[in-house]
Each structure stands twice: as structure tokens, then as C-alpha cells.
Amino acid sequence: MTLLKYLQRNARIQLVVGLFIGVAFGFLLQKSGVTDYNVILGQLLLRNMTFAQLLVSAIIVAMPGVYLLVHFGCAQMHVKPGTLGSVMIGGLIFGTGFALLGYGPETAAGAAGTGALDALCGGIFGMILGSGLFAALYPKIKTRFLNRGPFPAQTLPELLHLNQGLVIGLAEIVMVGILLALAHLGW
């Protein structure tokens, strides 16, 4: 554990770890096909389910994985607190931009790596500009929207007053069911 703590607190080692995770992430994104504009737009037009299958598969593995790491004291939960005003409005704005760009923040970076100049010059540059624009308006948005409608709980098990392990078990069954249903429907 002390070795882990040392690793986590050493900024230089963390740069190497982050870079390694980023390279592996980009590699997997490209291999799955989601760095392609056509795959993302195909998903949003409900003609291609690759993006949803990738997302659900990642969650199927990460959900019990993170739970076990936390359970055995090897990691901590990092749940982002949210409000309706931040997550709901932000998610709707994000989704609109996502459809127009045809890439997400991670898939745009990946697409740029495969030679997509629209993702590199338009997407990445636009995301840097959009972040700067938000930073300039942040104080006003924060007081008017971001603190509105706090959630009654931070996680689904807390909201339902159910054991976390039980909810994870149920969620796993639902997610595997979604993948099987999509495969059955011919995706």
C-alpha cells in the first residue's frame, strides 16, 4: 500500500502512467472503430451500435473491477457530485456538440491520430476554445445554473437504499442483457 501511495503522489511517475494509459486508450478506441466519424454518426442515427457496445462492455468490466479494488482497500471511489443544473443541462449541450462534431473528446483525439484533419483542426481546436469560453463565463454560470437541483444521493445504491454489491449484480445482468438483445437484433 505504501508503494501504491508513493506511486500515486509522485508527479513524474504519474506523467508516465497517464501517458501510458492514454496510449493504450487511444489504441483501443481506434481498434474498436469509434475514432471514425461514420461510426459515431451511425450510432446517433441508430444504424450502428458499435459505440454503445463499447461503452457498455467497458462499464461491465470497470464496475465490478473498481468495486473490488475499493473493497480490498486498493483504491477509493471518485464519484463526481452533480446537480440537475450541471449534469442535465451540460449533458444536453454536450450531446448537441457531439452530433455536430461527430466525435467525443476522446474519439476526436483518436481520430486526429488516424489522420482526420477535421477532428484535429476543427474538433480539438474547437474544444480548447469552448473550454476557454466556459472558463470566462464560469462565475455567472456557476451561481445561476450549476448549484440548482442537487441530487438526493450521489449513487444509485444510496438512492435506492440497497447494498452496492447487489445493485452491481443487477446492473451487470441488465448490461449483459442489453448486449445480447443488440446482438439478437442483428447488430
Next chain:
Amino acid sequence: MFDVFFQPTWSPYTAGAGIGILVCISFLLSDRPLGISTAYAKVSGLMEKAISPERVESEFYRETIPRVDWVLVILPGVIVGASLSAILSGQFHLFWVPGMWETAFGANAVLRFIAALAGGIILAFGARWANGCTTGHGISGTSQLSLSGILFTACFFLAGITTAFVLSRLIGM
């Protein structure tokens, strides 16, 4: 046995499971969830700092400190990793206009650039508004059964599908 690295595509289940393992590695080795959109905000902050240092004293950049750190290096990492994958499978090629865009809106690179730029600005504005993106909220958040992750995912799919269908109806994509 290294043939898999040269294959053009892997099943989304395999690649997804790999990303799930990366989320676990982030929690274990870095004590943080996997995310990327904050990297764009940090790059933006570093650029503003280079142009006019006093601007970075703002409230946003006091909370999201512009510096080269774990989350910032994820961004070049993803570019390099995707490049490597595309080069190994012979898929790397430079282009401005993706296929489905060209079918719907034509091969004009300037039009595609403007739409991608506008899309990027809106997307990042939304990511900062929600404090997360498809990775941070969608994968890392939902994997912890966080309400913010689940609600964000539902909202971005809803808005994304609606926008894509409106565009396709207008243009006949």
C-alpha cells in the same frame, strides 16, 4: 501471436473490456477516474497564460489548474495510441471530410471545418458545464453507479440522437 495488433478492427466487446481494465488501472495506480475533457481546459488555460497571465487568475482556473499533469498527458497519449493502431493496420490517411458528411453535405472542407469547430466549442462548453464527458461521466462515473454519470449519459445520448436526426431530416443523410 502479435497478429492481433495488425488487425484493422477488434470487436467492441474486446476493446470495451480493455477500456474497462484501463479505468481500473487509473483508480489503482493514479487514484483517479479515467477522463480526458479536463485536458482541453488545461491546454486552454496554458494558452491563455502564455498570452495574458492575469486572465488565468480567474475562478475557473483556480479550480482547474492549468499545468502539465496526469490528465493533460492523456490527450497526446490518445493521439499517439490511435495513430499507432491505425499505422499498424495500414489505415492511417489524411483527410478533411468523412464519408457520411460528404454524402450529406458535399466534399467542401471549409464547411466541414466550420461544423467541426462549432461542434467542438459546443461539446467542450457542455463538458465543462457538466464537469465531465463521455469518458469521465459516461464510463468512469457510470461504473461507480454515480447518478451524475448515469444522468449525463442519458442526456448526451438524447441530445446527440435528436440533433443527428434533425440534421439528417433537413439534409436527407
